[in-house]
Amino acid sequence: MEIRRMTDSSRRLSVEETAAWLRERDRFLILSHKRPDGDALGSAAGLAEGLRKLGKTAYIYPNPEITPRYVACTAPYLAPEGFQPEHVLTVDTAARNMFPKGSSDYEDKVELSIDHHGSHEDYSPLLLLEGDSASCGEIVYLVIKALGIEPDPNLASLLYIAVSTDTGCFRQANTTARSLTTAGELVRAGADHVHLNRVLFEMKTRARLAVETAIARNTRYSCGGRVAVATLSEQELKDCGATEDDLDNISSLVQQVEGVVCGVLLREKPDCSKASVRASGGFNASRLCARFGGGGHVGAAGCEIKAELTAAAGIIARAAAEELGE
Ligand SMILES: [Mn+2]
Known part of the structure; x- marks a missing residue:
């Protein structure tokens, strides 16, 4: 794997450039941050699922801190032991010190990061950043659309997890009209929003x-x-x-x-x-x-x-x- 480290800062990509970059490549490993939340895991699994729909091999990093509520929806995407990626990406990860436990081998191998944190550290050669997006999931959804992928109910549900959790179910001040229209399109594509809202925002042990x-x-x-x-x-x-x-x-x-x-x-x-x-x-x-x-x-x-x-x-x-x- 040949990775070019840039000493200056990341090259900023548009959504279309990101889609083109992904379309030309294969064998992806997608990392998200430590103590992963719904946006981190929904964005990572959603992007992996989208790439698989294009016939590509894509896995997410088996973050040891995945909490019980996200075990089932991420299980199909966890990279098996020994998986050798050709391309390493991050989603929803603002800084190197946010990388998940045990992932230090990949720290210098990240080529592209997709993020919505205004504080994003330029740690990768390529960056798709929308600092005013309420969730990383909204940006991943734009990439999925730019790749020409029609979300099925599973993919729509993964992205709904991302979009809804980072807005506190669309109640927090970061919620924008686009957060709501994205959620609307995902529901139209079959996202299981009633069940997910119950599990993520209502149900308690x-x-x-x-x-x-x-x-x-x-x-x-x-x-x-x-x-x-x-x-x-x-x-x-x-x-x-x-x-x-x-x-x-x-x-x-x-x-x-x-x-x-x-x-x-x-x-x-x-x-x-x-x-x-x-x-x-x-x-x-x-x-x-x-x-x-x-x-x-x-x-x-x-x-x-x-x-x-x-x-x-x-x-x-x-x-x-x-x-x-x-
Ligand atoms: Mn986030």
């Missing part, structure tokens, strides 16, 4: 419901209901039988309560309490966490408080009150 119940029981409100602080101990987690997969995005739970602008989840760690803060309505989560040496974004931030759970809850509630000028 019993352990997850138990964790949510524990959090609800442990939530204390202050500042007239604008601040909500919940705690979750190691023992409670164990009693719920929860795994990390059950805790996906659990930090946003208390912030969903009406009137709350600052929602905090405190989790017990060996020598401290770990706070995840979610904010809305002008409250700055990052500024609150900076008081404790942490940080993040305005809407979501984290920090560690050197105290056990109950004490930490009081400490961060007082700090949040100060942030609110109370």
